[in-house]
Amino acid sequence: MQPILSVHNLNKYYGNQVGCKNMNLTLYPGEVVGVVGESGSGKTTFINSISGNLIPDSGKILIETGNETIDFLEISESLKRLLIRTELAFVHQNPRDGLRLDVSAGGNISERLMSIGQRNYGNIRQTIFKWLDKVEIDKSRVDDFPRTFSGGMLQRLQIAKNLVTSPKIIFMDEPTGGLDVSVQAKILDLLRKLVRELNLSVVIVSHDLAVIRLLADKIIVMENGEAVESGLCDQVLDDPQHSYTQLLVSSVLQV
Amino acid sequence: MNNVLKFKNKKNTVAAQDEIYNFAYLDENTKRMIRRALIKALCIPGFQVPFSSREMPMPYGWGTGGVQVTSSCLTTDDVIKVIDQGADDTTNAVSIRNFFKKTANIKTTEKTSQASIIQTRHRIPEEKLKEKQILVYQVPIPEPLAFLEPRYQETKKMHALSEYGIMHVKLYEDITKNGHIETAYAYPVKTNDRYIMDPSPIPKFDNPKMNNNPAIQLFGAGREQRIYAIPPYTEVTSLDFEDYPFDPSKAPHKCSICGSNESFLDEIITDDDGNRSFICSDTNYCNQRMENN
Numbered sequence: 001m002q003p004i005l006s007v008h009n010l011n012k013y014y015g016n017q018v019g020c021k022n023m024n025l026t027l028y029p030g031e032v033v034g035v036v037g038e039s040g041s042g043k044t045t046f047i048n049s050i051s052g053n054l055i056p057d058s059g060k061i062l063i064e065t066g067n068e069t070i071d072f073l074e075i076s077e078s079l080k081r082l083l084i085r086t087e088l089a090f091v092h093q094n095p096r097d098g099l100r101l102d103v104s105a106g107g108n109i110s111e112r113l114m115s116i117g118q119r120n121y122g123n124i125r126q127t128i129f130k131w132l133d134k135v136e137i138d139k140s141r142v143d144d145f146p147r148t149f150s151g152g153m154l155q156r157l158q159i160a161k162n163l164v165t166s167p168k169i170i171f172m173d174e175p176t177g178g179l180d181v182s183v184q185a186k187i188l189d190l191l192r193k194l195v196r197e198l199n200l201s202v203v204i205v206s207h208d209l210a211v212i213r214l215l216a217d218k219i220i221v222m223e224n225g226e227a228v229e230s231g232l233c234d235q236v237l238d239d240p241q242h243s244y245t246q247l248l249v250s251s252v253l254q255v
Numbered sequence: 256m257n258n259v260l261k262f263k264n265k266k267n268t269v270a271a272q273d274e275i276y277n278f279a280y281l282d283e284n285t286k287r288m289i290r291r292a293l294i295k296a297l298c299i300p301g302f303q304v305p306f307s308s309r310e311m312p313m314p315y316g317w318g319t320g321g322v323q324v325t326s327s328c329l330t331t332d333d334v335i336k337v338i339d340q341g342a343d344d345t346t347n348a349v350s351i352r353n354f355f356k357k358t359a360n361i362k363t364t365e366k367t368s369q370a371s372i373i374q375t376r377h378r379i380p381e382e383k384l385k386e387k388q389i390l391v392y393q394v395p396i397p398e399p400l401a402f403l404e405p406r407y408q409e410t411k412k413m414h415a416l417s418e419y420g421i422m423h424v425k426l427y428e429d430i431t432k433n434g435h436i437e438t439a440y441a442y443p444v445k446t447n448d449r450y451i452m453d454p455s456p457i458p459k460f461d462n463p464k465m466n467n468n469p470a471i472q473l474f475g476a477g478r479e480q481r482i483y484a485i486p487p488y489t490e491v492t493s494l495d496f497e498d499y500p501f502d503p504s505k506a507p508h509k510c511s512i513c514g515s516n517e518s519f520l521d522e523i524i525t526d527d528d529g530n531r532s533f534i535c536s537d538t539n540y541c542n543q544r545m546e547n548n
Contacts, residue, residue, distance in 0.1 A: 078416045085418075100424075107428050114427070115420020121430055121496040143431050 002064050004029045004201050005050070005169050010059030012049045018225035019045035023059070025203070025220065027169070032195060032202040034216030034233060036209060036248065042225035043205040044173055050203070051171040052084050063087070063169070085115055089162035093174035095154035098161065099146050105132070105157055106142040112165045131160040135190060152183035156190065163194065172204040176211055188214055209252050213237055221245045279326040279359040285309055289327035289482070293473060296484035301446030302414070303397050308480040318351060318376060319477030321393035325355070325374045328389055328473070334362045336370035341378040341519065341536035348376070365539050377440070379461040381518045381540040384470035386487060392455045394476035397483060399443045399453040419451050422494060430499055439504075445492050446485055454491075460503045460519045465491040508533040513544035 005027040012019035020042035027033050035043050048054040050061055052072070061072035065087060072080070084090075092098040099108050106128045113124050132139055135156040146154055155175060162170065175191065176184040192215060195202060206212050212219055213233060220230040221242065229242040240246045277283065292306040311319040325335070335355050339347035343365040351374060352363050364370050367382040374391040384390060400410040403421045413419065422443055429437045442459035446452045454465060455474060465472060465485060472485040485491060495501040506520045511532040518540055520533040535541035 077412075081412075081416055081418065085420075103424055104428060104431060106431060107424050110427050111420050111424050113420075114423040115418060119423070119495075119497050121427065121498050124427065 001028055003027055003062075004064050005203070006062045007050050008060040008062075010046070010049060010056050010061070012045050012054060012056045018042070019054075020049065020222070020225045023220075023227055025050070027201050027203060029168075029201050030195075030199045031218065032200075032204060032216045034212035034219045035203065035205045035222060036207065036212050036219060037222035038248070039207060041222040043207075043222055045225070046222070047171050047173055047203060047205045051088060051090050052080055053090065065168070085112055086165055087168045089165075089167040089170045091155075091158055091162055091170065091172040091175050093177045095146075095151075095158040098158045099154065101146050104143045104145055105137070105149070108146065108157060108161045109164050112161065116165060127164060131164050134163075134194070135160040136186075150183075151179055152186060155179065155187055159187075159190070159194070163198070163200075166198065168201060170200050170202045172202060174206055174208075175204065176206070176208065184211075191215060209237065209248065221248065276358040278331070279329045279355065279361075280312075281309065281323065281326045285323075286327040289323055292482045293324065293327065293484060296473070296482050297471070297486045299450070300485050300489050301444075301450030301452040301483060303481040303483045305480055306482050308477045311477065312354075313350070315478040316395060317347060318374070318393035320475030320479075320482070321374050321376070321391050321477075322351060322354070322475075323477060324473050324475035324482065325372055325391045326359075328372055328391070329355070329359050329361060331359075331361070333371045334364050334369055336364050336367065336373045336539075337375075338373065338378060338380065338537075338539075339376045340521075341380075341540075342538045344538060366543070367539055377456050377458075378519070378536060379457060379464045381535070381537045382543075384468055386469040388470040390468075390470050390472045392457075392472065392474045394453070394455040394474045394479075394481070396441075397453055397474065397476040397479050397481040399441075399451050414450060417449070422451055423496075426494060426496065426499075430496070436495065436499060436501075442501075443494050445494060447489050448492075451494070452483060452485075452491075458519055459493065459501075460505050462491070462493045462501070463503055467491075506533055510535045510541060513541045513548075515541070515544060 003026045007023060007025040010023040011021055023046055025033060035046060037043050049056040063070045063072050109128045109131055110124050113127060118124055128142060129139055132142060137153055137156055146157060149157060176187050188211060194200060204215060216233045219233045219236045220227050223244045229236055229245045236245060237249055240249050289306055292304045296302065296304045309323060311322055313319060337348045337352040339345040342348060355361055356363055367380040372389045372391060376393045398410055400413060403425060404410050426436050440458050441453055441456045442462055444452050444454050444462060454462060467488050469487050471487055474483045493501040508520055509516055510518060510520060512534050515535055518535045518537055521536045522531055522533055524531050
C-alpha cells in the first residue's frame with residue numbers, strides 16, 4: 001500500500017530559532033498519527049508546515065491522490081489551494097479560527113460544497129442535515145449563528161464543515177483543547193467514530209497523551225523541534241525509550 | 256472670478272472654455288492614465304483595474320469615479336446624458352450634466368437614443384442601447400466579495416484563483432432566512448464566465464440588460480480607485496441556484512403616468528394616509544411614451 005502522505009526531512013526555522021527540524025512522517029490511508037510534546041516543542045509548526053498554512057524552509061511533502069503523487073511544495077498556488085479545500089482539511093484548536101461567525105451553521109457547512117461547484121440548494125441542504133446529524137448537532141440549530149453555540153458544539157460544527165467534502169487527509173491541531181473533560185470525551189468519541197466510518201487519514205497534534213492514546217495508531221514525540229521517538233502508539237506509550245518520552249508518560253495525572 | 260467673467264464674455268466655443276478648464280476638467284495626463292486602465296479593463300471583462308483616482312470638485316459618493324471615466328471618454332462630438340436612479344432631473348444628474356456642459360462645452364440630451372455617452376447612477380435605461388454608445392456606471396463599492404471577506408489581499412487571490420464558493424454562501428443565507436434570494440440590488444454577476452463582478456447598485460431587474468449588450472459598459476469607483484468594464488456583446492450571468500433560479504422581479508403594478516407594464520417602478524407615497532402610486536424610474540422612457548400616445 002502507498003502512503004497517502006509522506007514527509008521527508010522537513011525543516012522550518014524562524015530566523016535562527018528552530019521551528020521544527022528533520023521531521024519525517026508517513027501516513028497510510030485510514031491511519032491516525034499523533035504528534036505529542038510539550039508546548040513550544042514545534043508540534044504546531046510541524047502541522048502548519050505540512051498542511052499548507054506555513055511554507056517550510058526545506059524538505060519534501062508528497063501527497064498521493066489516487067491517480068498521481070503530488071509534490072505539495074512544488075505545485076502552483078492555485079492547485080495548492082484547490083487541494084486545501086477539497087482533499088485536505090484543517091481543524092483548528094480554536095473553532096472560531098475555522099468558522100465564519102457571521103454566517104449560519106448551515107452556511108458554514110455549505111461553503112466547501114459550493115466552492116467545488118454544487119449549485120442545488122435542496123441537495124446542499126440535505127447534505128448539511130446529514131452532517132449535522134453525524135456530528136450530533138440538533139437539526140433545529142441549522143440556521144443559527146455559530147456565536148450562539150457552546151464551545152463543544154462549535155468544535156463539532158468545525159469538524160462537520162471540514163469533512164463535508166470527504167477530504168482524504170485531516171489535520172487537527174489540539175481539537176479538544178480548551179474544552180471541559182466531558183465535552184472532550186464526546187468530541188473524541190465522535191472523532192473515533194468518524195475515523196472508523198469514513199476511513200479518514202489523520203494527523204493529530206496534542207499535548208494530551210490520553211487523547212493521542214485513544215485516537216492514534218502511530219505516534220511521534222517531539223522535543224525542541226525534533227522527533228525524539230516514534231513508533232506504534234501503544235508501544236511507545238507503554239515502553240518509552242527516550243528519556244523525554246519517559247518524562248512525558250510519567251507526568252500524566254492519574255485519577 | 257475673472258475667469259468666470261471671461262467665460263461669460265466669450266462665445267461658447269471649445270476654444271473659449273479651454274482657457275478656463277482643460278477639456279472635460281481633467282488634465283491630459285490623467286485622462287491618458289484612465290484610458291489605459293479602461294483599455295485593460297475592457298480586455299479582461301469584470302476584472303478590477305486599479306487607477307489613481309483624482310480629487311474631483313464633488314464629494315466621494317457623488318460619482319467621482321463615473322465622472323473621471325466619462326471625462327476620459329469624452330470627445331467634442333459627444334452628446335451626454337446623465338441619469339440618477341433613472342431620472343434626468345434629480346440633483347446628482349443635473350449637477351453632473353452641468354459640470355460637463357461647463358467644462359467640456361458639450362451637447363447634452365435627455366433622450367437615451369441620442370446620447371453617445373450615458374453616465375448613470377444605479378439604473379440602466381429602459382430603452383435598448385446601441386452599438387457605439389457608452390454606459391458609464393458610478394460605483395460605490397467595486398469589490399463583490401468585500402462584505403464576505405474583509406481582507407483585500409485575500410479577495411484579490413480569490414478572484415485570481417476563481418475561488419467563488421463564498422459568493423454562493425451569501426445567496427444560501429438569503430434563501431435560508433427569507434425563502435428566496437433577497438438580494439434585490441447590486442446582485443452579483445459572472446462576466447464572460449470568469450470574474451465575479453458587482454454591477455454597482457442597479458436593481459437586479461436591470462441585470463439581464465447587461466448580458467450581450469451592444470453598448471460598452473464602463474464602471475468607475477472613485478473612492479475605491481477601481482475601474483472595470485464589460486465589452487459589447489459579453490455574456491453576463493447572474494449567480495443563482497439550480498432550484499432557485501435568478502428572478503429579475505418587479506413590482507406588480509403599472510406606471511400611473513404612462514401605464515407601462517414593463518419598466519422598473521419607483522414607489523411614491525402620495526399622502527399621510529399611506530396611499531401610494533408607482534411611476535417609471537426612467538423619466539425619459541416615461542416622457543417618450545406620453546409624447547407618443
